[in-house]
Amino acid sequence: MQTVLRVTMIYFFLFIGLRIMGKREFGQLSPSELISLLLIPELVSQSVLQEDFSLINAIIAVTTLLSLVFLTSLISHLKPKVQKFISGEPSILVAHGTLIEKSLNKERVSPEEIFSEMHKAGLYRLDQVRWAILESDGRIALIPAADDTIQSPSADEKRAT
Amino acid sequence: MTNASTATLEPPEAPELQRKVAFYHYQVIGLAFLLVPILALLGMFDKSTTHIRTESDELSMEVSYATRHRYKMINDLIVSIQNRSDQPIPLVTVKLSRDYVDQFSIVTFTPAIVRITDSDYEVEIRDVAAGTSQIVRAELRGEHYGEHKGWVNAAAAGLEAVALELTTFIYP
Numbered sequence: 001m002q003t004v005l006r007v008t009m010i011y012f013f014l015f016i017g018l019r020i021m022g023k024r025e026f027g028q029l030s031p032s033e034l035i036s037l038l039l040i041p042e043l044v045s046q047s048v049l050q051e052d053f054s055l056i057n058a059i060i061a062v063t064t065l066l067s068l069v070f071l072t073s074l075i076s077h078l079k080p081k082v083q084k085f086i087s088g089e090p091s092i093l094v095a096h097g098t099l100i101e102k103s104l105n106k107e108r109v110s111p112e113e114i115f116s117e118m119h120k121a122g123l124y125r126l127d128q129v130r131w132a133i134l135e136s137d138g139r140i141a142l143i144p145a146a147d148d149t150i151q152s153p154s155a156d157e158k159r160a161t
Numbered sequence: 162m163t164n165a166s167t168a169t170l171e172p173p174e175a176p177e178l179q180r181k182v183a184f185y186h187y188q189v190i191g192l193a194f195l196l197v198p199i200l201a202l203l204g205m206f207d208k209s210t211t212h213i214r215t216e217s218d219e220l221s222m223e224v225s226y227a228t229r230h231r232y233k234m235i236n237d238l239i240v241s242i243q244n245r246s247d248q249p250i251p252l253v254t255v256k257l258s259r260d261y262v263d264q265f266s267i268v269t270f271t272p273a274i275v276r277i278t279d280s281d282y283e284v285e286i287r288d289v290a291a292g293t294s295q296i297v298r299a300e301l302r303g304e305h306y307g308e309h310k311g312w313v314n315a316a317a318a319g320l321e322a323v324a325l326e327l328t329t330f331i332y333p
Contacts, residue, residue: 020191054231056206056332063197070195078180092171131172143172 010044013059017066032086036069087136094132097125097145107134117142206332208236217321219246220253224313229330235268235302238327242286242315243294250289253317255297256281261311261327265301272297281314303331 043061076083091103093114104111114132117140123129131143184192200206209229215222221243227236238257244250258281276283286295308330316322 017191017194020188020194054233054332056231060197060201060206063194064201067195067198070191074182078182080180095171133172 009055010058014040014044014062017062020066032069032072036065039065090136090141091134092131093134093140094126094129096131097127097129099126103134109134109140114140206231208234210236213325215323215325216243216245217323219244219250219320220315220317220323221245222313222315222323222325224325224327226327227329229332230303231332232303232306235300238299238301240297240299240313240315241294242289242296244289244291246320247291249291250317250320251287253286253289253295253315255284255286256314256316257284257299258311258313258327261309261329262299262301264303264305264309264329264331266304268300268302270297270299303329306331306333 040062043065044058072086076086091107092100093103093107093109094100099111099114103109104114114129117132118124118126118129121142121144123142123144128145129142130145131141133141133143135141207229208227208231210225211228212223212225214224223241223243224238225241226238230236240255240257242253242255259277259279262282270282270284272284272286274282275285284297286297289295308328311327312324313327314322314324
């Protein structure tokens with residue numbers, strides 16, 4: 001019965017805590033949110049498993065973690081420089097159909113990955129890409145060329161494929 | 162964007178925002194969570210010990226114990242009995258109330274318990290020389306949440322007994 005009570009308490013405590021943190025989708029976690037969510041089970045598990053024996057210890061640990069996440073997001077919202085430091089800045093990988101090699105090497109992104117993302121967006125030639133940007137969350141955003149959004153393959157290209 | 166060539170190479174930046182602190186109503190309630198680590202830093206949830214003392218003409222008793230500690234944590238309860246008279250005391254019986262002790266898992270009791278009655282656990286101290294002290298040590302592990310009250314009593318034949326009240330809060 002105690003285990004049930006302890007797990008229930010931890011469940012509601014975490015639920016309320018995470019709800020109050022904000023309404024971001026879990027698929028778009030920032031690095032600090034990801035670290036927090038990975039750490040919370042470690043902090044809580046001992047108390048739930050009764051190895052540490054103290055529920056108050058787990059509550060203190062989780063509250064501390066949530067407070068740090070909250071304060072980090074508050075400071076980074078108020079101070080754009082802090083936000084850039086915490087979340088990083090987007091990197092331009094392709095500009096006007098040209099691969100930016102320096103950025104690709106720094107970010108360790110291969111041209112094949114760029115093309116893979118282009119294909120998902122319905123693009124198949126590099127000159128169809130106005131910008132490819134590696135965003136702070138690790139995803140590649142593609143902005144098609146304004147007047148060449150999606151072109152049909154030419155007759156030659158069709159034969160080649 | 163500082164020049165035309167850069168403007169063509171980089172996408173436009175996001176517009177400026179007047180950044181300020183704003184919360185939903187339910188998030189304001191969550192600010193109370195910030196108090197927990199602060200209180201923890203101030204030692205609110207830590208173990209707290211105390212020393213209490215009482216005496217009669219012939220006996221003095223000092224008890225050192227935890228007034229607050231966490232669930233399943235082991236803490237010492239030390240009862241120090243001093244013979245204040247100029248005569249040796251052959252036997253002092255120290256009693257700890259069951260109301261209090263039963264809230265813990267007893268790990269060790271030194272000297273060992275000699276009797277368990279409906280109301281107390283009894284330990285005997287023998288041959289306490291004049292002006293000297295002897296101690297009873299109990300290692301108690303918090304077993305039940307909440308506040309627990311009890312007493313400790315020391316008595317010797319023909320001498321006035323001394324007693325102290327104990328109160329311990331165990332965090333979940």
